[in-house]
Amino acid sequence: MNWIDIGALEDIPAQGARVIKTAKGCVAVFRTAGDEVFALDDRCPHRGGPLSEGIVHGAQVTCPLHNWVFDLATGQAQGADEGQVATYPVRVQGGRIMLDAARLQRRSAA
Amino acid sequence: MMGERLVVIGAGMASGRVLEHLVEAAPDAFDITLFNAEPRGNYNRIMLSPVLSGEKAYAEIVTHDADWYARHGIATRFGEHVTRIDRARRVVATSRGETPYDRLLIATGSAPFIIPVPGRELRGVVTYRDLDDTEAMIAAAKPGAKAVVIGGGLLGLEAAAGLALRGMEVTVIHLMGHLMERQLDPAAGYLLQKALEARGIRIHCKGATKAILGHDRAEAVLLEDGTTYGADLVVMAVGIRPETRLATDAGLDVGRGITVSDAMVTSDPAILAVGECVEHERQLFGLVAPLYDQAKVAAATLLGQEAAFRPVQTATKLKVTGCDLFSAGDFAEGEGREDIAFRDPARGIYKRLVIKDDRLIGAVMYGDTADGTWFFGLIKDATDIAPMRDTLIFGPAHQGGATPDPMAAVAALPPEAEICGCNGVCKGRIVEAVQGGAVTLDSVRAQTKASSSCGTCTGLVEKVMAVTLGDAFAAPAKQTMCKCTDLGHEDVRRLIKARALKSIPAVMQELGWKTPGGCHSCRPALNYYLLADWPLEYRDDRQSRFVNERNHANIQKDGTYSVVPRMWGGVTTPAELRAIADAADKYGVPMVKVTGGQRIDLLGVKKEDLPAMWADLNAAGMVSGHAYSKGLRTVKTCVGSEFCRFGTQDSTGLGIRLEKLLWGSWTPHKVKLGVSGCPRNCAEATVKDVGIVCVDSGYQISVAGAAGMEVKETEFLAATPSEDEACEITAAFIQLYREQAKYLDRPYKWVAKVGLDWVKAQVVEDRANRAALFARFEISQSVYRKDPWAEHAKPEERRLWSAMADLSLEAAE
Ligand SMILES: Cc1cc2nc3c(=O)[nH]c(=O)nc-3n(C[C@H](O)[C@H](O)[C@H](O)COP(=O)(O)OP(=O)(O)OC[C@H]3O[C@@H](n4cnc5c(N)ncnc54)[C@H](O)[C@@H]3O)c2cc1C
Numbered sequence: 001m002n003w004i005d006i007g008a009l010e011d012i013p014a015q016g017a018r019v020i021k022t023a024k025g026c027v028a029v030f031r032t033a034g035d036e037v038f039a040l041d042d043r044c045p046h047r048g049g050p051l052s053e054g055i056v057h058g059a060q061v062t063c064p065l066h067n068w069v070f071d072l073a074t075g076q077a078q079g080a081d082e083g084q085v086a087t088y089p090v091r092v093q094g095g096r097i098m099l100d101a102a103r104l105q106r107r108s109a110a
Numbered sequence: 111m112m113g114e115r116l117v118v119i120g121a122g123m124a125s126g127r128v129l130e131h132l133v134e135a136a137p138d139a140f141d142i143t144l145f146n147a148e149p150r151g152n153y154n155r156i157m158l159s160p161v162l163s164g165e166k167a168y169a170e171i172v173t174h175d176a177d178w179y180a181r182h183g184i185a186t187r188f189g190e191h192v193t194r195i196d197r198a199r200r201v202v203a204t205s206r207g208e209t210p211y212d213r214l215l216i217a218t219g220s221a222p223f224i225i226p227v228p229g230r231e232l233r234g235v236v237t238y239r240d241l242d243d244t245e246a247m248i249a250a251a252k253p254g255a256k257a258v259v260i261g262g263g264l265l266g267l268e269a270a271a272g273l274a275l276r277g278m279e280v281t282v283i284h285l286m287g288h289l290m291e292r293q294l295d296p297a298a299g300y301l302l303q304k305a306l307e308a309r310g311i312r313i314h315c316k317g318a319t320k321a322i323l324g325h326d327r328a329e330a331v332l333l334e335d336g337t338t339y340g341a342d343l344v345v346m347a348v349g350i351r352p353e354t355r356l357a358t359d360a361g362l363d364v365g366r367g368i369t370v371s372d373a374m375v376t377s378d379p380a381i382l383a384v385g386e387c388v389e390h391e392r393q394l395f396g397l398v399a400p401l402y403d404q405a406k407v408a409a410a411t412l413l414g415q416e417a418a419f420r421p422v423q424t425a426t427k428l429k430v431t432g433c434d435l436f437s438a439g440d441f442a443e444g445e446g447r448e449d450i451a452f453r454d455p456a457r458g459i460y461k462r463l464v465i466k467d468d469r470l471i472g473a474v475m476y477g478d479t480a481d482g483t484w485f486f487g488l489i490k491d492a493t494d495i496a497p498m499r500d501t502l503i504f505g506p507a508h509q510g511g512a513t514p515d516p517m518a519a520v521a522a523l524p525p526e527a528e529i530c531g532c533n534g535v536c537k538g539r540i541v542e543a544v545q546g547g548a549v550t551l552d553s554v555r556a557q558t559k560a561s562s563s564c565g566t567c568t569g570l571v572e573k574v575m576a577v578t579l580g581d582a583f584a585a586p587a588k589q590t591m592c593k594c595t596d597l598g599h600e601d602v603r604r605l606i607k608a609r610a611l612k613s614i615p616a617v618m619q620e621l622g623w624k625t626p627g628g629c630h631s632c633r634p635a636l637n638y639y640l641l642a643d644w645p646l647e648y649r650d651d652r653q654s655r656f657v658n659e660r661n662h663a664n665i666q667k668d669g670t671y672s673v674v675p676r677m678w679g680g681v682t683t684p685a686e687l688r689a690i691a692d693a694a695d696k697y698g699v700p701m702v703k704v705t706g707g708q709r710i711d712l713l714g715v716k717k718e719d720l721p722a723m724w725a726d727l728n729a730a731g732m733v734s735g736h737a738y739s740k741g742l743r744t745v746k747t748c749v750g751s752e753f754c755r756f757g758t759q760d761s762t763g764l765g766i767r768l769e770k771l772l773w774g775s776w777t778p779h780k781v782k783l784g785v786s787g788c789p790r791n792c793a794e795a796t797v798k799d800v801g802i803v804c805v806d807s808g809y810q811i812s813v814a815g816a817a818g819m820e821v822k823e824t825e826f827l828a829a830t831p832s833e834d835e836a837c838e839i840t841a842a843f844i845q846l847y848r849e850q851a852k853y854l855d856r857p858y859k860w861v862a863k864v865g866l867d868w869v870k871a872q873v874v875e876d877r878a879n880r881a882a883l884f885a886r887f888e889i890s891q892s893v894y895r896k897d898p899w900a901e902h903a904k905p906e907e908r909r910l911w912s913a914m915a916d917l918s919l920e921a922a923e
């Protein structure tokens with residue numbers, strides 16, 4: 001594991017998301033109403049919609065382009081839609097958000 | 111052909127049903143005249159409580175409208191009180207003259223009982239019987255004002271709950287030891303009292319009213335024990351007595367009610383009576399189920415058929431949202447009677463069954479009433495319950511080894527089980543209707559009447575439909591907002607206002623949302639309703655907005671955005687054009703396009719460039735064009751009298767003025783306007799949401815056009831010689847739309863639902879109302895008539911528009 005501090009929890013609006021840039025595209029970091037934090041690829045498996053711009057409800061996000069709904073914890077599409085988004089380990093420590101860069105690297109190596 | 115002359119006194123729930131049977135069975139048999147003391151036709155009286163609480167509108171509970179009476183050739187004399195029946199001459203008299211009859215039907219219902227205490231005639235003292243009473247209560251229901259309800263029976267408690275929902279401080283005075291003592295035993299009465307107290311309603315049992323105090327209007331209620339409760343409103347709901355005065359004066363046999371035979375005929379063979387005003391075998395009736403049976407019999411008798419009324423058992427439910435109680439049969443303790451009780455104090459559940467001679471004779475339930483129908487069936491059919499006695503209290507799901515699936519209880523019901531108590535509709539009848547093609551709740555309702563009266567059995571009816579149809583059962587016909595709630599948009603809008611709910615969490619909590627944070631479909635709707643209803647108190651929730659409104663730009667399929675600066679009335683200047691061109695160059699805009707609404711669209715802008723680009727456009731004097739919003743989009747104009755040789759008025763000037771008045775406002779869906787300088791209509795105003803066509807004499811305003819998936823010409827709303835008035839009418843129309851329409855209904859859809867006549871009455875004819883709408887629009891605009899670009903282009907905001915961290919180098923290591 002290789003935890004990197006990517007910013008403060010306060011930088012993300014509750015029920016919202018911000019993105020971080022990586023060499024292989026953006027990762028969306030979500031913050032729920034209950035201050036849980038999740039990180040997923042910012043790319044909808046349907047037609048590439050930016051999930052970071054979706055409406056966050058509970059621990060789910062709705063893609064802004066065609067309303068597919070994803071579970072933030074698993075990245076799994078909900079309901080009748082099929083697809084999955086890669087997720088990354090994140091945690092909050094003392095108000096700072098830490099992301100596991102090891103996983104990002106593995107992804108870029110793949 | 112002239113039929114026999116049938117005169118009906120009273121347009122209530124019982125006579126309404128008689129008329130339905132008559133016009134269905136023999137449309138031409140009678141020449142019908144219908145008198146009603148209330149200045150309106152028949153409505154579903156038992157649904158007055160939801161109207162009182164704000165959960166329903168009056169229009170939703172009307173059962174027979176003017177059109178229905180006209181279609182069936184029934185002469186209506188509403189607002190006319192029948193004062194005398196002359197049996198010898200066979201005429202009835204009102205203050206406006208006499209009307210002859212061959213057959214007469216008395217259906218005068220009951221009158222509320224007024225306890226003879228001093229002060230009962232003061233202003234502010236009302237009863238609870240009809241729409242006028244309900245409206246009087248709503249008018250008095252100012253949040254924080256005090257109400258005292260005298261009477262803790264069904265009616266009194268429904269009134270108390272409704273007034274409490276409207277923000278009043280409510281006290282219920284009840285003479286007996288526990289609430290609803292005729293329907294509930296003390297244990298259930300206690301649970302009900304707790305539940306009502308938890309809603310802030312004060313309950314005073316064993317309280318006898320001594321006097322109502324006050325000078326020219328009610329101020330307080332004094333009890334025998336010396337307690338006084340302050341009261342701006344006093345509701346007397348202590349009981350009813352059959353309205354028999356006409357019959358007594360006419361010399362008919364009258365006991366407590368008008369005496370009728372099994373065929374519903376009074377002591378005069380030409381005269382029938384139905385409803386709460388009758389007495390049959392010494393029994394009176396106060397619930398609709400037996401009245402509907404009477405109505406069926408009376409209709410048959412009038413048509414010369416044999417029929418006999420046999421009273422059935424009735425069951426009671428209280429229509430207070432969240433207080434689930436059910437009672438049926440006889441549950442007094444007594445010789446040879448045995449009790450089975452079940453209590454779950456933690457969940458507030460209480461059930462009690464009363465058994466005599468291996469038959470269930472009474473059932474009282476509080477908290478969980480799902481099995482009520484099944485128990486009621488056992489009581490009515492006098493089923494031998496000995497074999498299932500041990501598990502009886504757990505309901506049908508536990509009989510015969512069935513699984514505890516919520517559907518199983520319904521699936522297990524026999525065809526004769528009654529589902530709708532009010533209308534006596536059994537499961538078999540519903541199944542038959544569904545198999546015959548009635549697959550929506552509305553069609554089942556239309557064909558069987560199931561759930562069409564008090565509505566508490568709607569869930570059961572839907573379950574029967576689901577069991578019958580299996581997977582083919584579509585969502586309930588009443589469109590719910592989304593899967594997070596069982597309420598429809600209209601219900602939610604009304605409840606937000608009636609219960610003064612001012613935040614999304616408050617709405618979700620109070621209205622029982624089923625999901626923790628809503629979903630992408632309800633959250634934007636709730637955010638809109640709240641900001642439209644509470645413009646000064648509610649703070650717009652960006653996170654509940656669709657991406658376009660959150661980012662004040664339209665997202666494109668590749669994740670870039672389009673930027674459209676506002677051009678008032680479609681007019682621009684060389685300086686603005688230069689600034690737009692510079693911005694397009696500076697930010698590498700791949701496409702610059704002119705839109706259908708006379709604006710310039712800069713497509714393909716990256717999100718992180720938005721604030722800087724807005725700042726540049728702001729610096730050149732331009733603001734957001736809101737091309738992304740469910741709000742005022744554009745006012746399209748032609749050049750009008752300033753340049754065109756046909757122009758009659760300054761259409762461009764009016765368009766600019768309207769756009770400056772309306773911009774920034776949020777609406778249920780987008781709103782586009784057009785102003786043309788003459789009927790040649792170069793601005794295509796007559797396919798807009800609001801279109802104004804200038805003529806020599808002034809301005810013609812038409813509304814509810816569409817030019818999208820559907821194309822529809824606008825409909826005429828008003829004409830005015832004055833530009834000021836044209837602006838006021840336009841803004842009032844938009845405010846009415848903002849206050850009333852369902853989220854995502856364009857104006858044309860909304861107008862089709864409410865009717866253009868109603869809209870005209872609100873914004874054109876009723877000038878005071880128009881002014882009030884306009885004033886409310888201005889209040890809202892004091893908050894929302896501002897440029898969102900300027901706000902987000904502020905330096906401290908800008909960083910929020912780009913990535914929070916850049917790890918591209920890290921990951922590439
Ligand atoms: C708030 C409320 C809630 C209720 N809830 C339930 C419930 O949940 N379940 C249930 O089963 N029942 C309920 N009831 C009772 C039910 O509404 C009545 O049993 C039913 O309306 C009686 O029908 P009716 O036709 O006999 O009389 P009504 O419906 O009262 O109609 C009588 C009509 O006759 C008119 N009239 C009277 N005298 C004259 C005259 N001289 N000339 C002309 N017109 C005249 C009156 O104005 C009235 O419109 C409720 C009642 C109220 C008020």
Ligand code: SF4
Nearest residue numbers: 748754757787788792
């Ligand atoms: S609508 Fe009439 S006034 Fe306007 S440009 Fe066309 S012809 Fe001229």
Ligand code: FES
Nearest residue numbers: 044047049063066
């Ligand atoms: S791109 Fe996400 S739903 Fe279509």
